[in-house]
Amino acid sequence: MERIVTGDQMQLLDKYTIEEMGVPSLVLMERAGLSVFEAIKKEGFSLNKILILCGSGNNGADGVVLARLLHLAGYCTDVCILGKPEKFTKEMQKQIDIGKNYGISFVKSFHISEYTVIVDAVFGVGLSREITGNLKEIILELHKFQGKIVAVDIPSGICSRTGKILGCAVKADLTVTFAYGKTGLFLYPGAEYAGKVVIADIGIYAKPEILPKPEIFTYTKGDLKEIRRKRDGNKGSFGKILLIAGSKDIFGAAYLSGMAAMKTGAGMLKICTHKENKVLFSCFPEAMLLCYEDDENITKELSEGFQWADVIGIGPGIGLGKQAESLLDTVLSQGTKPLVIDADAIGMLKGRTEQLKNYPNEVILTPHLGEFSRLTDISIKKWKENPIKITQEIAKTLSVVLVCKDARTVISNGDKNIYLNLSGNDGMASAGSGDVLTGMILSLLAQGKDGLKAACLGVYLHGAAGDLAAKRKGRAAMLAGDLIDAAGQILDEV
Ligand SMILES: NC(=O)C1=CN([C@@H]2O[C@H](COP(=O)(O)OP(=O)(O)OC[C@H]3O[C@@H](n4cnc5c(N)ncnc54)[C@H](O)[C@@H]3O)[C@@H](O)[C@H]2O)[C@@H](O)CC1
Ligand SMILES: Nc1ncnc2c1ncn2[C@@H]1O[C@H](COP(=O)(O)OP(=O)(O)O)[C@@H](O)[C@H]1O
Ligand SMILES: [K+]
Numbered sequence: 423m424e425r426i427v428t429g430d431q432m433q434l435l436d437k438y439t440i441e442e443m444g445v446p447s448l449v450l451m452e453r454a455g456l457s458v459f460e461a462i463k464k465e466g467f468s469l470n471k472i473l474i475l476c477g478s479g480n481n482g483a484d485g486v487v488l489a490r491l492l493h494l495a496g497y498c499t500d501v502c503i504l505g506k507p508e509k510f511t512k513e514m515q516k517q518i519d520i521g522k523n524y525g526i527s528f529v530k531s532f533h534i535s536e537y538t539v540i541v542d543a544v545f546g547v548g549l550s551r552e553i554t555g556n557l558k559e560i561i562l563e564l565h566k567f568q569g570k571i572v573a574v575d576i577p578s579g580i581c582s583r584t585g586k587i588l589g590c591a592v593k594a595d596l597t598v599t600f601a602y603g604k605t606g607l608f609l610y611p612g613a614e615y616a617g618k619v620v621i622a623d624i625g626i627y628a629k630p631e632i633l634p635k636p637e638i639f640t641y642t643k644g645d646l647k648e649i650r651r652k653r654d655g656n657k658g659s660f661g662k663i664l665l666i667a668g669s670k671d672i673f674g675a676a677y678l679s680g681m682a683a684m685k686t687g688a689g690m691l692k693i694c695t696h697k698e699n700k701v702l703f704s705c706f707p708e709a710m711l712l713c714y715e716d717d718e719n720i721t722k723e724l725s726e727g728f729q730w731a732d733v734i735g736i737g738p739g740i741g742l743g744k745q746a747e748s749l750l751d752t753v754l755s756q757g758t759k760p761l762v763i764d765a766d767a768i769g770m771l772k773g774r775t776e777q778l779k780n781y782p783n784e785v786i787l788t789p790h791l792g793e794f795s796r797l798t799d800i801s802i803k804k805w806k807e808n809p810i811k812i813t814q815e816i817a818k819t820l821s822v823v824l825v826c827k828d829a830r831t832v833i834s835n836g837d838k839n840i841y842l843n844l845s846g847n848d849g850m851a852s853a854g855s856g857d858v859l860t861g862m863i864l865s866l867l868a869q870g871k872d873g874l875k876a877a878c879l880g881v882y883l884h885g886a887a888g889d890l891a892a893k894r895k896g897r898a899a900m901l902a903g904d905l906i907d908a909a910g911q912i913l914d915e916v
Contacts, residue, residue, distance in 0.1 A: 423645055426638040426842055427602045428810075429547030429582025435601065438628040447513055450600075450624050451480065455487025457622030458574055458598045459495075462539065465596055465618075467570045471498045473537040475560070477544040477578070478505025478514055484574050485543025486517035486526075493526045500529045500537075504544055504557060538569045542592040544578035547604065552589035553579050561590045573597040576604055577615045584807060585612025593617075601626035605638060608844055609809065609830050635838045636814055641845075641882040646916040649866065649879060651687060660689030661868025664731035664759075665861075666724075666749055667738040668695035670716070673702045675739025675765070675857045680709050682861025682906050683735075686883070686913060688868045692727060694720075694749075717745060724752050733760045733867040737767030738857040746770065751777075760784045760867050764860040768793045779821045784873035788825040788860060810840050823873040825863075825881060827856060833877050841878040845885025849892045854902030859884045862909065886912050 427435065440447050462469070474489045476482030482505055492499040501521070510518070521528070534540065542564075544557070553561065561579060564571060571594045576582050579591025585606040597616040599607060606612040607619050652659055663683050668676030676695050684691055692710040693703070700713050712727060714720045728734065734757050740746040750767050754777040761781060763771065768789045771778060778785060791802045798816055805812050809832045817824035818836030826832045829848070833841040863880035871879065887909035891900040894908070 423639050423641060425602050426605055426608065426640055428605050428638075429576070431634050432547050432582070432600075432602065432604060434632070434634055435626050435628045438632055439626045443627055445625060447480075448516065450626070451483055451487055451513060451517070453624035454484045454574070454600050454622070455491055457600070457624060458484070458488050458541070458572065459491040461596065461598045461620045461622065462541075462572055465570075467572075468538040469497050470538045471536060472500070472539045472541065473532055473534070474499065474501045474541040475544050476501060476503045476505065476514075478503070478507070478509035478511070479546065479548045480511050480513050481543050481546030481548065481574055481578075483511065483514040483517045484546070485541060486514070486521050488541060488543070488574070489526050490517075490521050490524050493524060500527045500532065502529050502532055504560065534563065534567045537567075539572060540564060540567055540569065541572045541574060542578050542594060543574040544592070546575040547582045549578065549580075549582070549588060554589055558590045561592055564592055570595045571617075573616065575599050576607060577612075580606050580612040580615055582606040584809075585609030586807070587611060587615070591615050596620065598622055600624045603640075605810065605842065608842060613830070636810060636834075636840045637838060638810060638840045638842050640842050641878060643886065643912075643916060646879065646883060646886075646913065648871075648875070649687065649869070649883075649913060649916075657689035660687055661732045661865070661870070662690040662692070662730060663688050663864050663868050664692050664694065664727045664734050665864065666694040666734070666736040666753065667740060667857075668693070668699050669739055669741040669743070669746065670696045670698050672739035672741065673699045674854060677702070677706060678854045678857040678902055678906070679735065679738045679861035679864070681706065681903075682858040682909070683865040683868070684708055685906050685910050686862050686865040688865040692731070694724065694727065714745070719748070721752050721756075724749070725756055728757050728759060731759055733762070733864055735762040735764070735860055735864045737762075737764035738860055740766045742766055742769055750774070754778065754781060758782050760786075760873060762786045762788065762860055762864050762867065764788045765793070765856060768797060771797055775820060784823065785821070786823040786825060786863060786867075786873050786877050787820070788827060788856065788863065788877075790827045790856060794826055810842070814840055823877050825877050827859070831881050831885075833874070833881060835874045839874075841874075841881070843878075843881045843885055845882050846888045847885075847892050847897055849897030849900045850885070850888040850905070852900070852902060855884075855888075855905065858902050858905045883909055883912065
C-alpha cells in the first residue's frame with residue numbers, strides 16, 4: 423500500500439518536518455535537488471547542455487540546487503530565473519547566493535534549440551492560480567522542444583490536487599516528485615503531462631495523526647498477496663456467489679461476470695438469468711443456473727438462493743424492465759448477505775436509496791461516471807473537479823462502498839481512507855470490462871474480504887490484468903475476456 427497526497431497535504435507535511443522534526447528546509451531542498459540529479463542520470467538522457475527554468479518559490483530553489491550539482495559534476499548547465507526577485511523565498515535567495523559562489527551560469531534569455539534537456543522548476547505544489555502572460559508563452563514554447571523535459575515535483579501548470587491544467591502546463595517526459603505521489607500527477611490530464619513519475623524520498627516525516635484527512639492510498643502488485651488461497655481449503659471455503667445477471671437478449675454480461683468470479687478463485691457460482699440464456703451456459707458448466715421465464719415471479723427461489731449464497735451480485739445485463747426492477751426489489755428487501763450492485767441495477771436505484779441505506783449488510787456500488795451522474799445528479803465535470811471528496815461524500819450519504827469507475831477509479835466507504843487506483847489502461851475502455859470487474863469483486867468478497875478491501879483489491883487486480891492483457895494483445899485489440907485469463911496469471915505469480 424502506498425500513500426498519495428494532495429499538494430495541500432504535502433505542504434503541511436513539509437512544514438511539520440521542518441518545524442516539529444527540526445530538519446532545516448535547506449537540507450530537504452538539498453536532498454530534493456540531489457534526487458532529481460540522480461534520476462536524470464539514471465534515465466540516460468543526453469546531457470550535452472541543460473537549461474533549468476526556475477520560479478521564485480521553493481520549487482525554483484530546488485532547481486538552483488540541481489544546477490549546482492550538475493555544474494559540479496561537469497555538465498554544461500544554464501539557469502534562467504523566470505520569477506521576480508521581490509517574490510523570492512528566503513531559501514531561493516540563499517540558493518542563488520550559493521550558486522553564484524560556485525560559479526553556475528545564470529542566463530537572462532535562451533533558445534530552446536541549444537539544449538538537450540530542460541528542467542522545469544517554475545512552480546511546484548505552491549501553484550495557486552492560472553498561469554498567464556509571459557510565463558504562459560514560455561511554457562507553450564516548451565511544447566515545441568525536441569529534447570527531454572524533466573519536471574521538479576510536478577509539471578508547472580498542473581493543479582497538484584485535481585490534475586487540471588491551470589492556464590497551460592509543461593509536458594514532461596519525467597517527473598521527480600518528493601516524498602509521496604501527488605494526486606494531480608495521477609488524475610487526468612495531469613497524468614499525461616507528468617510522463618514517467620519517480621517518487622524520491624527526501625526525509626519528510628510526520629506523525630500519522632497529524633495527516634490531514636482524507637488519507638489517500640493506492641495498491642501495488644505486492645498487495646495482491648492478501649488474496650491467498652488456503653492450502654487445505656475446499657470449494658465451500660472459497661465462497662458461494664449468487665449472481666443475478668443477463669436478460670432475455672443479453673447473455674455476455676452474465677457470462678463475463680461469472681467467469682471472472684470463478685477464475686479469480688471463488689468456490690461456487692449460481693447465476694440467476696432468463697431461461698433463454700440456458701443453452702448458452704452449456705459452455706460454462708461450472709456455473710449452476712437459476713432460470714426464470716418472462717414475467718415469472720421467482721421470489722421464493724431467490725430467497726433460497728440468498729440463504730445458500732455467501733455474497734450476492736446484481737446488475738450486469740439485467741436490463742431496465744419491470745422484471746429487472748422486481749429482481750432488484752427482492753434483493754434489497756430480502757437479501758442479507760454482502761451485495762454488489764452494478765450496471766443496470768444502479769440505473770434503477772434512484773428512487774430506492776432509502777432501501778439501499780437500510781440493507782442489512784455491506785453494499786458495494788460500481789458505477790461508471792455516467793451511471794454515477796444519473797444516480798446522484800452530480801455532473802461528470804463536477805466529479806472530476808473533486809473526485810476524492812465527492813466520492814467520499816456520496817459513499818457516506820448512501821452508506822455504501824462506492825467504486826467510481828474511470829481511467830483513475832476512486833473508492834470510498836465514506837470513512838477517512840480513500841483509494842485511488844493507478845493500474846489499468848485505455849484498452850479497458852471496451853464493452854464488458856465492467857462486468858469482469860463485478861465478478862472479481864464478488865469473488866474477493868466470497869473469499870472473505872470486507873467490502874472496502876474486496877473493492878480496492880478487485881479494482882487493482884482488474885487494472886493490472888488490463889496492463890498484462892495490453893502487453894499480450896495490444897490496447898486496441900484486447901477484449902474484456904482477456905482480462906480474466908490475465909488476472910489468473912497475475913494471481914498465480916504473486
Ligand atoms: N522547504 C520546503 O518547504 C520544501 C519545498 N520543496 C519544493 O518547494 C515547492 C513548493 O514551494 P513553494 O511553496 O514556495 O511554492 P512554488 O515554488 O510551487 O510556487 C510558489 C510561488 O509561485 C507563486 N504563484 C503561484 N501561482 C502562480 C501563478 N499562476 N503565476 C505566477 N505566480 C504564481 C506564488 O505566489 C509563490 O510565490 C515544492 O513543490 C518542492 O518542489 C522541496 O524542496 C522540499 C522542501
Ligand atoms: N482509460 C482507462 N484507463 C484505465 N481503466 C479504464 C479506462 N477506461 C475504462 N477503464 C476501466 O474499465 C472498466 C469499464 O467499466 P464499464 O464502463 O462499466 O464497462 P462495461 O459497462 O462495458 O462493462 C472500469 O473498471 C474502468 O475503470
Ligand atoms: K515544476
